[in-house]
Every structure is written in C-alpha cells, then in structure tokens.
Amino acid sequence: MSHGENVGAATTQLSPHAAQRAPALRSPSSRSGPTWNEADLRRAWEAMAGATHVLIPTHVNTDGDGISSALAMAEIARAANPAVRVTTCIPDGKMPPTLDFIPGVETMARYTGVPLPLDDVDLIIAPDVPEVRRFGPLYEAYKDLFARVPTIIVDHHVPRGEEPALARFIDTSVIAADSLIVRLCGQWGVPLTPRLATLLLTGMSSDSSSFMRVEGNGAPTFETLAALCDAGADYAGVMDGLRRRKTPGSVAIWGALLGRAAWIEHVLWTEVTPAVLMETGADESDGEGVINWLVGTRGVGAAAIFYQGQGSWRASLRSTTPAVDVAAFARQYGGGGHVMASGCTFAGDLPERDAFLAALVAYTEAGLARMSG
Numbered sequence: 001m002s003h004g005e006n007v008g009a010a011t012t013q014l015s016p017h018a019a020q021r022a023p024a025l026r027s028p029s030s031r032s033g034p035t036w037n038e039a040d041l042r043r044a045w046e047a048m049a050g051a052t053h054v055l056i057p058t059h060v061n062t063d064g065d066g067i068s069s070a071l072a073m074a075e076i077a078r079a080a081n082p083a084v085r086v087t088t089c090i091p092d093g094k095m096p097p098t099l100d101f102i103p104g105v106e107t108m109a110r111y112t113g114v115p116l117p118l119d120d121v122d123l124i125i126a127p128d129v130p131e132v133r134r135f136g137p138l139y140e141a142y143k144d145l146f147a148r149v150p151t152i153i154v155d156h157h158v159p160r161g162e163e164p165a166l167a168r169f170i171d172t173s174v175i176a177a178d179s180l181i182v183r184l185c186g187q188w189g190v191p192l193t194p195r196l197a198t199l200l201l202t203g204m205s206s207d208s209s210s211f212m213r214v215e216g217n218g219a220p221t222f223e224t225l226a227a228l229c230d231a232g233a234d235y236a237g238v239m240d241g242l243r244r245r246k247t248p249g250s251v252a253i254w255g256a257l258l259g260r261a262a263w264i265e266h267v268l269w270t271e272v273t274p275a276v277l278m279e280t281g282a283d284e285s286d287g288e289g290v291i292n293w294l295v296g297t298r299g300v301g302a303a304a305i306f307y308q309g310q311g312s313w314r315a316s317l318r319s320t321t322p323a324v325d326v327a328a329f330a331r332q333y334g335g336g337g338h339v340m341a342s343g344c345t346f347a348g349d350l351p352e353r354d355a356f357l358a359a360l361v362a363y364t365e366a367g368l369a370r371m372s373g
C-alpha cells in the first residue's frame with residue numbers, strides 16, 4: 001500500500017490478530033510508509049491487554065498532536081483492557097494554555113519534579129516521539145523505569161536510530177502521530193468513538209496547520225479526515241480551539257515578535273527573550289504559530305525563532321524546501337524533527353546564538369544554491 005494514511009482498515013472491524021493490511025517492512029531512514037507488521041500489532045495489543053498500569057507521557061514542549069495522541073493511546077489502552085490504570089503525563093509540567101479545549105487534557109499528570117506514583121508501571125506507550133529521551137525531565141528522573149519497562153513507540157518523525165522497544169509503529173509519510181493512530185485503531189479493531197475521533201482530528205489539524213500542509217499526502221489525509229468526521233469528531237470545536245480562539249497574550253507577543261523579526265539573506269528570524277515576556281506579559285506559548293507565519297513570507301528559505309533560557313537557547317526552525325533540510329541541521333545540535341520543521345536546544349548566550357544563526361544562514365544559502373544550481 002503506497003499511501004501512509006489509507007483508512008480502508010479503519011472502517012472494517014478487524015480483530016487484532018487479523019491485520020490483513022499489515023504492510024511490508026520498510027527502512028525508516030527517510031520519509032516512508034508504515035514500518036510495522038502483524039506480529040508488532042499482536043505483540044503490542046497483548047501487552048496492552050495484559051498491562052496493569054500504563055504510562056503514556058507526551059513530549060517536552062508539547063503541542064496539539066503530542067497531547068491528543070497521548071490521550072488517544074490512553075483510550076486504546078482502555079479498549080484493550082477496561083480494568084487498566086493509565087497515567088498520561090506532561091513530562092516538563094508545561095501545558096500550553098491554548099490546548100485546554102482538548103477533551104481529557106485535565107486528567108493529565110504534570111511532572112514538575114515532585115515524584116509521581118509510577119512504581120507499578122508495567123507498560124510505557126510513547127506517542128509522537130522517536131525515542132523516550134524526548135520525555136526530558138521525566139525521563140531523567142525515571143531512567144530506571146524507562147530502562148526496565150517495555151515501551152511501544154508510535155511516531156511519525158524520522159528516527160535517529162533504532163531505540164529498543166516492544167513494538168515500533170513508525171510512519172514518516174503521515175502528517176501526525178494521530179493519523180497513524182487512526183490506522184492502528186482499524187488494525188486493532190478499536191471503534192472510533194466521537195471522543196477518540198475528536199482527539200485524532202486535533203493532532204492531524206495541529207500538525208498540518210489546519211490541513212494547509214499535508215506533505216504530498218493529500219488524498220489519504222483527507223480520507224482519514226472524512227472517516228473522523230463520519231465517526232462524530234467535533235470539527236468546529238477543534239478548528240476553533242486550534243486556530244480561531246486566541247489568548248489575549250498572543251496579541252501582545254505577536255506584535256513584539258513580528259516587530260523584532262529580521263532578515264539575514266534568506267533567513268527570517270525572531271526571538272522570545274525574558275524581556276519580551278516581561279514587556280508583553282505573555283506566556284511563551286502565546287507566540288506559538290509565529291514561526292509558521294514567518295516561513296510563509298515570500299523570499300524566505302528558512303525561518304527561526306529562538307527562545308532564551310538560562311544559559312541556553314531553544315531554536316524552532318522551518319524551511320520552505322526539502323533542499324534546506326532543517327532536521328539534518330538541528331541534528332548537529334542534538335535536535336531533530338521533520339525535513340521542513342525541526343528544533344533543537346544549545347548552550348550559550350548571545351555569541352552562541354549569533355554563531356548558530358550564521359551557520360543556519362550559510363546552510364540555507366547552500367541548500368537554496370544547490371536547488372537552483
């Protein structure tokens with residue numbers, strides 16, 4: 001099956017043992033379709049059915065796909081075993097306030113350094129991450145747990161390597177972890193309830209800028225969308241929550257960030273410093289979306305937004321062409337992501353930020369030159 005998001009299986013109730021559409025194994029080294037097979041489906045389902053306490057964290061600096069895919073996997077774990085205990089968790093304690101509309105988000109534990117009751121966890125599900133290291137502070141505090149307990153990975157990012165896992169469900173051709181979970185529901189025979197459909201729509205919409213970016217995967221993406229609407233997803237609620245309703249803080253911080261935006265060659269960049277947050281009274285997350293707005297500016301090869309921490313920077317990167325592979329660029333700094341959308345963190349102050357920016361400009365100009373040359 002060439003499409004990553006064909007939902008044919010989602011409309012047929014297959015038993016977990018009869019995944020007729022299980023695709024062939026493929027290399028996950030670049031954008032490619034699903035990597036799992038029937039044995040992976042069976043092993044993961046049996047692990048969920050037999051688990052007593054499942055831990056499902058989202059990633060650090062979470063987003064709509066991160067939160068909704070964690071909550072969706074919680075629903076699936078409960079479908080596999082109605083008696084199971086599930087802990088969904090925000091591993092850095094940072095819940096973007098704009099995502100408060102997602103059904104069930106209030107049930108998520110926030111890890112803030114205070115120990116969580118996780119002693120009896122016997123299964124970990126890791127959605128929207130290629131590796132458990134992306135759980136940041138939670139991973140650091142519970143390294144033994146992550147080393148000891150079997151993990152199921154469900155992701156659409158290009159993996160950096162093969163982290164050991166009970167099962168790896170990876171499809172880098174789909175727009176969101178949630179698209180992949182729609183497919184898994186079909187293969188596992190988990191019915192798409194309106195609540196589950198709303199969750200899955202949230203991540204697909206969030207990761208695609210409300211279906212503006214479908215990464216060459218239009219038809220299967222819209223088939224999946226149709227299946228979710230058919231299942232009773234709250235389309236208006238998700239679109240309002242993600243796109244239309246904005247926070248009062250966003251007006252102030254967007255003004256400040258756009259006012260500071262500057263060009264170097266084909267790179268357009270801006271920054272969120274403590275001074276910006278102080279002057280606007282906004283939360284960092286109020287500026288979510290600025291980067292996608294910047295990269296849509298004519299003449300841009302790459303856009304960057306820098307978030308200043310204590311002796312470190314977090315960079316969020318976008319590009320306008322695969323010739324400027326910002327995932328590869330971010331990997332040089334220990335980060336990663338998608339070819340045209342990535343991020344990383346690096347230590348330092350202004351000189352290090354300027355050096356990073358200079359390297360990004362050189363990288364962008366070289367990529368653009370290769371493309372036109």
Ligand SMILES: [Mn+2]
Nearest residue numbers: 065128176177
């Ligand atoms: Mn995602």
